[in-house]
Amino acid sequence: MNPKLLFWVPAILRLSFVLVGVGILWYFFGPIAGLLAGLLAMCVLLVVQLQYLYRLAEWLDEPSSSALPDGWGAWTDIFSRLYKMRRGDEKNQAELTEWLARFRQAMSLLPDGVVIMDDVLFLEWCNPAAEKHLGLKLDRDKGMRVTNLVRSPEFMDYIILGRYDQPLSLSLRDRKLIAHIIPFENRRQILVTHDATESERIEMMRRDFIANASHELRTPLTVINGFLEIALGQPKLDAQTRLAHVKLMSEQGHRMQNLVEDMLTLTRLESVDYPLRPERVNIPALLEQVLQEAKALSAGRHDISLEVDGPDIKGSTEELRSAFGNLTSNAVRYTPGQGRIEMTWRQTAAGPQFEVRDTGIGIRPEHISRLTERFYRVDKSRSRETQGTGLGLAIVKHVLLRHDASLTIESQPEQGSCFAVKFPQKVVWGD
Structure with missing residues (x-):
């Protein structure tokens, strides 16, 4: 039905009832009684309208679908429409609030x-x-x-x-x-x-790595090419000189091969396509192998000992052999002859721990935090003498990261160093 009819028909009917009542009273009791009754009826209707207007004004101050008053007459339709409008607004507001909360949550993450x-x-x-x-x-x-x-x-x-x-x-x-x-x-x-701090750091590390790798490879290649040019230019070199040249070229070739192998190892350890596949690591057998390699490198110049008093662990045998071997070979390289190197594997309250303690030349405090950087060397001339690649401790760091382990370094110049690898208790085999 037309909304206008819904408003005017009841209003006309109410006025008609009032006029009919006034007419009846006029007929039976006279005009004064009829007029007074009509005036009273109109006053009542006016008071009712004013009351609903007041309640509407109150509701508009704090609109809520639950607090909307009931109506009478035309006010029933008015309040019904307001109720529907308010319910729609509340629904839209709830949806907007939910979307805003989702937006802020998404932005927060x-x-x-x-x-x-x-x-x-x-x-x-x-x-x-x-x-x-x-x-x-x-x-x-x-x-x-x-x-x-x-x-x-x-x-x-x-x-x-x-x-x-x-x-x-x-x-x-x-x-x-x-x-x-x-x-x-x-x-x-x-x-x-x-x-972009991390991206900048990685980019800087990449540039430094390429520059350092190029520099490290250039030296042995220069030596090898130099001796080859001498051999080509002077084919009648005496056997002793030729043998010395071949020996130096062989040493530089081995150095270059070790450098390439270490770079490939680092690349493999950093690759997401090469996840760790834990296995039972036989610690006594692994450390015995590391001990024999250290003694071979030392050639009898050091007193090297091994003490094993701890459990087997879960991890990669090959990676841990590389890490422990790098720590031990560094101790051999940087400890003068007749020095002492002690390897220890033991169980602590926090978990298993591997230590390499030496009586070597030691490290100044300002260098300790940078030791695991690629190609970082405390003494470059000594590193060349000991045939180090400058990647050993970087390999150790990445191996330990893959095993949830940490490396702590304590050292005093001219007194020695202690490199400690600390594993969490969860890597113990059987736990």
């Missing part, structure tokens, strides 16, 4: 920072990554200008110039950030920050 600002750069919202990147605090800084919170000349220039088509490289809070402002809507802007 992003590794990149997200800052929502108005057209004059006042902070409206940011996720935890942005707080970490830019030093913001949403509860504290909401409503403040972002340019007053991020104190950086490069960022200020980026904002002033307004060239948002290109991202900004920003050094802030000891981090390398990539910032990008994206305008959206008419009065909103999004600032996105990406932490």
